Amino acid sequence: MKTTEKISEAVVRRLPVYLRYLAELLGNGVQTVSSQDLGRRLDLNPAQIRKDLAYFGDFGKKGIGYDVEYLIEKIRHILKLDRDIAVVLVGAGNLGKALSNYNAYLNDNMRIVALFDSQPGIIGTAINNLTVQPMEEMVGTVQTQHVRVGIITVPGSEAQKVADDLVNAGVEAILSFAPAIIKVKDGVRVHYADFTTELQSLAFYLE
Template identity: 65%
Template sequence: MKAFKISEAVVRRLPVYLRYLTHLQQMKVKTVSSQQMGETLDVNPAQIRKDLAAFGDFGKKGIGYDVDYLINKIRQILKLDREIPVVLVGAGNLGHAISNYNAYMHDNMRIVAIFDVDRRKHGKKIVGLPIQPMDALKQTIQEKEIRLAIITVPASAAQTVAEQLIDAGIKGILNFAPINIHTEKDVRIDNADVTSSLQSLAYYIHE
């Protein structure tokens, strides 16, 4: 497989392809064409072919892509073919929901530790994982070699929590707090702003 830096646009499209292909696999579909993928995903088929061809010759003319094979290749590209431990900070309602959802995902990306500042929650379990105090955060992250984190804390605490995570060695953060997190270090932060997304949708439903 070719080794080079993937553009951010391609990185964001590959999981979309993977999700669709996984659905096909569950439906026992063996092959799929770029045309079929494009129509379903609303992506130009030529773009799909270009994205995939950058990593190798995965398709066969007149037949399309072998679903199982392509799933394995995309997982390798995204480095999802190995165990990826994740830490979650914020054991509120959203933290519970994400932890429960993650527990039933058939994937190698797993929440392995949960933290919260509320002492009343410490020791209680979510999907078998005890909620730990924040003063154990750094040691746990380093012992378990965790590099990804999910933040589901109030906006007022998000920046501080992010800095604690980064100091402990975290390299990627999915932030659900309603505030953008900033850092000068080489850390990838994705801000999942549910409220802003709903507010944007509100505009379109009245068009």
């Protein structure tokens, strides 16, 4: 990987897109793919794909393209998906429940290992073979299970407190579905998934 040039967030966000399509190709028995083929399928410039991958190494062969299985292995390594990554989810309401059920489709190395909620009616219920735990157990669970990623699906008014607890327990990255801006210390990464803002931005493009 190049260490003298900063890798942009846009590049990192495209890698899982490449990985998903490569996995489809491998499942269909395709052994090699060119950047042109990838570009047509993903509606991206082939030169951009080659540039993205070149940040991390020389994975293709001129006139042949990329070995699909080899490139999957390399992208998984770049994204650190070749090691176990434990995830916890805080907020087991309707959205949290849906995400927990989606857990079955995540890569085996990156899985939701624990669920938490503050509602007495939700605590103790089972979702996709996981029992919802009370919030009081979150810090201890994060530490004992060496959790590195947290998902927040609580109301916006509770998001900062939950984020603080996760970070203090040792979580290094947070995916927040809460409608609120979260402030965390340097070294902790926060990504937001906001359905409302995504829909509102789509409205701009309507005729």
